[in-house]
Every structure is written in C-alpha cells, then in structure tokens.
Amino acid sequence: MTEPTLDRASVLPLYYQLKQWLAEKIDSGDLKAGDRVPTEQELCSQMGLSRGTVRAALSDLISEGRLYMVRGRGTYVAHRTTQGWSLGSFVSISDALAQQGHTFERRVLDLLTIAAPPAVATALRLGSGSQVIYLKRLWLTDGQPLMIAISYLPEKLAASLVRVDLNNRPLYHALEQECGIHIRRVARTLGVRLADEAECVLLNLIPPAPVYLLDDLAYEAVELPAEAHPVECSQTIIRGDKQRFEIQSVQVGSSPD
Secondary structure, three states: OOOOOOOOOOOOOHHHHHHHHHHHHHHHOOOOOOOEOOOHHHHHHHHOOOHHHHHHHHHHHHHOOOEEEEOOOEEEEOOOOOEEEEOOOOOOHHHHHHHOOOOEEEEEEEEEEEEOOHHHHHHOOOOOOOEEEEEEEEEEEOOEEEEEEEEEEEHHHHHHHHHOOOOOOOHHHHHHHHHOOOEEEEEEEEEEEEOOHHHHHHHOOOOOOEEEEEEEEEEEOOOOHHHOOEEEEEEEEEEOOOEEEEOOOOOOOOOOO
C-alpha cells in the first residue's frame, strides 16, 4: 500500500488528511473488507505522525463504520452493509438479517435460573422472589459482533429451556417447540446510551461508543388480546454503527392549516 502525500502546510489537519487517504483506499478497493490496516505504530513510523494524530484518524473511521477493531489482533476494513430493521414490524432481527442475505450466529453466554430483579418481576407481573430464566447471548453477523441480547422468562413457563441448546436457535421457535408458548405481540422501546466497559469488550468497540437499547415485552397469543400476559422481558444492546431502524409514519386526522 503506497504511502499518502500529506500536505503539512494545508489548513486541513493531518489526521483528517490521513483519514481521507484511508477512506479513498477503501472506496477504490485497494483496501477490501476484512483487510488489516497498518497499526498505529506502523503509521506513525511510516509517515512521521504522532500517535494522537493517527489514533484520531482511525477512531473517526471506526465510529463511521468504515473500520473495526479486534482486540489484540488489529484494525480491519469493515463490510459496508448496514443492517436495516423496521421497528413497526413483528419480523425478528434474525429474519431481517436472513432476508438481506447476511450470515449470523448466536452464542450463548449465560443460561440459568435466577431470582427476578425487581424491574423484571414488575414487567412480567410476577410476585416477589419469583424465579426467571436468564438468557444472555452474543450475536454476530458476517463474523462481526452486532449485539448482546438478554432475556428474562418466567421459570414456571420456560423451565425446560435451561436443558436446551440455544446456540444458533431462534428463541421464539424454541419457546413454541419446547414450552408450547406462542408469542404474537411485542411492545418495543428504543433508546440510546454509551456502551459500558464489558459491552465494549464483547462488541469490539472503542469507548466512548454509542449503542442502541431495545427493550421488548413479549406477549403470548391468546383469543382475547386484552387478557394477554407478558412472557418475556428483554433488552438488546446493539452497535450504533452496525444497525439502522426504520419507522413509517401515517398521518392521523386532517392536515394543519
């Protein structure tokens, strides 16, 4: 890879010139998805730049989704596909990814029975001291971490799940087949915050890094929807640079004058 010509007399900061040069290499195909880019030390040595200048250029490209970092291995060119998912549909993330032609996997990090945290007990309408199944999984798409999914389910309904292999198995399918629970409605809330240290490690993010928070409350299918009880309370932490959400709005009532 040829070295860039940096204009040290330019009004454009050196980090920005380096960033633009790397972006051009990606756009032209000189650097392809999955290619490793030179390390900070290599770029500093080759171009006579300070570590802070090089780090600023790489950090900008990472935050824009052009590059991604694998801890202990280096920085790589990212796939330029941003996942899209409609918040207003019942289509799951796995179905949305499959429809877009992406490969993905789910890795179980924790699967155990615990006492329901107070907020979870309230959401699931459980009594104090009730037990829930706690499931934590890491999702990867095209080999890159995408999100952390955490689910709580009433132990009295879903106890058999702790004996099931949920690696690469859709949770709702498992609930139907193993527990006889059919989910047909989900209430969703979307938020944004900065990832904590543990989330940054799992998602290969460099802090400070924004993440989406998707809070779901899933209800079982019953004849009278008003009588439905929640059967899953979940939170999904999603990389802000790998996902976009689509919302369609329909006007209600007459147009304002």
